[in-house]
Amino acid sequence: MPKPHINLLYIDDEEANLNGFKAEYRKEYNIYTTTSVSEAEEILAKHEIHIVLADQRMPVMTGVQFFEKIRHQYSEPVRILITGYSDINAAIDSINKGEVFRFIDKPWDNDYVRTAIENAYDIYKTRKELRERNTELQKAYDELDKFVYSASHDLRAPLMSILGIVQLSELETGNSNQYLKLIEQSVHKLDKFILSIIDYYKNSRSDFHIGAIDFNKLIGDITESLNFMPGFSKIDFNIHINQVSNFKSDPIKLRIILSNIISNAVKYHDKDKVKSTIDVNISCTSKECSIIISDNGIGLKDGEKDNIFKMFFRGNNPNSGSGIGLYIVKEAVTKLKGSIDVESNQTIGTTFKILIPALD
Amino acid sequence: MGTQKYTFVLVDDSDIDLLINKRFIELSELSKDVYTFTESQPTLEFIKTNKEKLTDVIFLIDLQIPDMNGFELAEKLTLQNPAFVEKSKIFILSSSIDLEDKLNAANIKNIEAMLSKPLNMNTLLSKLEPVLAK
Numbered sequence: 001m002p003k004p005h006i007n008l009l010y011i012d013d014e015e016a017n018l019n020g021f022k023a024e025y026r027k028e029y030n031i032y033t034t035t036s037v038s039e040a041e042e043i044l045a046k047h048e049i050h051i052v053l054a055d056q057r058m059p060v061m062t063g064v065q066f067f068e069k070i071r072h073q074y075s076e077p078v079r080i081l082i083t084g085y086s087d088i089n090a091a092i093d094s095i096n097k098g099e100v101f102r103f104i105d106k107p108w109d110n111d112y113v114r115t116a117i118e119n120a121y122d123i124y125k126t127r128k129e130l131r132e133r134n135t136e137l138q139k140a141y142d143e144l145d146k147f148v149y150s151a152s153h154d155l156r157a158p159l160m161s162i163l164g165i166v167q168l169s170e171l172e173t174g175n176s177n178q179y180l181k182l183i184e185q186s187v188h189k190l191d192k193f194i195l196s197i198i199d200y201y202k203n204s205r206s207d208f209h210i211g212a213i214d215f216n217k218l219i220g221d222i223t224e225s226l227n228f229m230p231g232f233s234k235i236d237f238n239i240h241i242n243q244v245s246n247f248k249s250d251p252i253k254l255r256i257i258l259s260n261i262i263s264n265a266v267k268y269h270d271k272d273k274v275k276s277t278i279d280v281n282i283s284c285t286s287k288e289c290s291i292i293i294s295d296n297g298i299g300l301k302d303g304e305k306d307n308i309f310k311m312f313f314r315g316n317n318p319n320s321g322s323g324i325g326l327y328i329v330k331e332a333v334t335k336l337k338g339s340i341d342v343e344s345n346q347t348i349g350t351t352f353k354i355l356i357p358a359l360d
Numbered sequence: 361m362g363t364q365k366y367t368f369v370l371v372d373d374s375d376i377d378l379l380i381n382k383r384f385i386e387l388s389e390l391s392k393d394v395y396t397f398t399e400s401q402p403t404l405e406f407i408k409t410n411k412e413k414l415t416d417v418i419f420l421i422d423l424q425i426p427d428m429n430g431f432e433l434a435e436k437l438t439l440q441n442p443a444f445v446e447k448s449k450i451f452i453l454s455s456s457i458d459l460e461d462k463l464n465a466a467n468i469k470n471i472e473a474m475l476s477k478p479l480n481m482n483t484l485l486s487k488l489e490p491v492l493a494k
Contacts, residue, residue, distance in 0.1 A: 152456055153456045157377075160476075161376045161478065164380040164477065165380055168380055172387070182379070182380075186376060
């Protein structure tokens with residue numbers, strides 16, 4: 001098993017102790033030593049120190065005082081106190097107060113020190129993982145909050161429309177066909193929102209499924225699945241796929257990315273233009289794939305470009321969706337270790353450029 | 361009945377809901393003048409140009425409109441046309457069940473009430489008629 005790269009800081013007023021320590025452990029750990037408190041703080045500021053060892057008996061301040069001084073600003077390194085037997089009460093006290101993780105008594109036993117360092121590093125690693133988990137959890141909480149808020153509106157809105165239509169049709173007779181049409185629209189709207197939540201779930205929770213990507217088939221499937229959309233038949237698709245070699249990635253995530261962007265291009269086509277076009281250019285090597293999707297649709301308004309990838313951001317447009325589609329796209333691109341850029345204005349239309357590296 | 365003189369201004373990003381609500385109002389015979397908007401800017405411009413001609417306007421504003429929320433639009437309307445809004449009534453209409461929104465509605469003085477979607481005859485008559493009768 002390869003040894004982890006452990007960064008140690010050892011502060012002691014006796015150079016001989018520092019040198020002896022270095023001589024014993026320099027091959028195993030990355031060691032910083034100093035006799036001065038201020039230099040110790042500089043080292044802590046500059047380097048990612050995992051474990052700090054300090055001698056208790058130092059002229060300027062004791063080891064425990066040193067730990068007290070640094071523990072708030074540098075809370076991450078695990079602290080180990082080195083002390084002679086006569087300081088035992090100070091050591092016990094500091095352990096009980098939680099200022100140090102271990103103490104090592106002088107003269108030290110090399111294997112004992114080794115064990116103390118490895119245990120301290122385990123603590124460091126565990127705490128770090130815990131912090132990372134907490135950050136992830138916080139993000140999940142925030143998303144859930146937004147989700148509940150959005151769902152209360154977006155899931156209910158189409159249902160309330162339908163309920164309104166039903167109540168209206170009870171008051172009127174003869175218009176039932178028109179009302180059925182409206183109900184159908186509302187059902188599609190609700191279904192689309194539910195599907196996008198499923199996409200989101202698949203994207204954020206599921207593991208990678210790496211496979212060979214056949215872009216011709218993928219784009220064909222996507223355009224076929226969108227042909228129910230209003231205005232679809234009037235749009236000219238220009239699809240150029242240059243895929244000479246095998247390209248591996250996650251087909252589910254790629255489908256989510258492409259189908260969201262293409263369905264947006266269909267949805268926001270410009271009805272005032274004589275001809276609506278969507279150009280899909282895909283160029284692929286075995287290492288990387290470039291995907292460019294351009295439309296001559298209504299484009300983004302000023303200020304929208306920076307926000308379109310945010311969760312539940314909805315464009316300034318009467319037909320804007322739930323604000324979840326492009327958020328999922330961005331998340332999926334990030335998971336595939338790729339990048340996405342958008343260029344858009346209201347006269348020319350919108351272009352998305354995506355770069356995706358091959359995954360193994 | 362003198363209620364026909366009221367003018368309704370509906371703002372909602374959903375075309376379907378605009379259509380439904382407009383038809384409800386027509387059927388209720390509360391008014392024949394119903395103006396519908398899907399965005400806030402055109403609403404503000406419409407009021408700015410026509411406020412001299414319009415009297416006793418009743419606004420039904422959806423909570424979620426594309427570029428701002430319903431409360432913000434109500435606030436802008438009041439700010440730009442204080443005397444006009446004084447004589448008008450603003451209702452916020454929403455399918456949201458979020459409590460904070462409802463509390464907000466109670467706190468903003470120019471907003472008459474919060475109405476839940478769908479707008480139906482009973483809501484219309486029970487909530488609007490007391491206001492119209494004032």
